[in-house]
Amino acid sequence: MLKIRLYDPAQRQQEKERQRALDAAALQSGQVSPDQLRVSNGFLSSLEVIDSSIACKEVFS
Structure with a gap:
């Protein structure tokens, strides 16, 4: 039988x-x-957060 694990954010x-x-x-x-x-610490840890940015280009019609 499968064990069900609940995610506890705390x-x-x-x-x-x-x-x-x-x-x-x-x-x-x-x-x-x-x-x-x-x-x-994983593949995302290889990102240089200080030198990174997120760009969002919104198009309004």
Whole structure:
């Protein structure tokens, strides 16, 4: 029988906060470089958010 898991936004937020704290500690201690952390955190992490932008061109008739 399949197990059904419910998504709990509060629990997910806590998990993300814990991971960010671990990432910050690893960076501060020199265990990982910013590039290593970016790679390990997934494909979206490779984006340079500071140098990125979102453009929306609306066409009004």
